[in-house]
């Protein structure tokens with residue numbers, strides 16, 4: 001994708017929100033968030049995250065995840081759902097579980113991983129009516 005194409009895909013339209021994590025002038029990562037479904041599913045939030053590989057393991061993903069949860073709660077969402085967490089993405093699965101998400105189900109062989117072949121996609125979920 002070009003930079004313009006990426007921006008168009010990544011930037012969430014209102015009522016969604018897109019944020020960046022920066023260290024001085026260095027962009028470390030970004031997250032987008034908003035309703036998971038339109039209309040009568042719009043009380044459930046979703047979010048997506050990217051941290052630059054040079055800055056993995058510094059807590060940027062955790063900050064972005066915590067920020068997304070706080071935003072969703074303050075915006076009145078009842079829960080947050082991740083639709084497609086690759087089961088071999090150990091950092092992501094660990095991080096979301098540590099932030100209170102549970103794996104509801106795993107869609108088998110739904111992702112064609114470049115190294116591992118066909119692997120599952122977790123649907124992960126967290127209610128927002130308890131303490132963050």
Ligand SMILES: CC(C)(COP(=O)(O)OP(=O)(O)OC[C@H]1O[C@@H](n2cnc3c(N)ncnc32)[C@H](O)[C@@H]1OP(=O)(O)O)[C@@H](O)C(=O)NCCC(=O)NCCS
Pocket residue numbers: 048049050051052055056057058059060061062063082084085086089090091092094095098
């Ligand atoms: C997933 C991602 C957002 C995490 O960002 P990050 O800034 O590296 O994450 P953090 O440093 O905040 O925390 C990572 C956590 O995962 C843990 N972790 C890292 N690599 C791990 C691994 N291979 N196995 C298990 N845990 C791992 C870290 O120890 C840390 O947990 P801790 O705080 O309990 O010690 C980042 O790796 C990324 O952008 N990946 C590519 C895109 C992606 O996968 N997006 C999310 C899709 S659901």
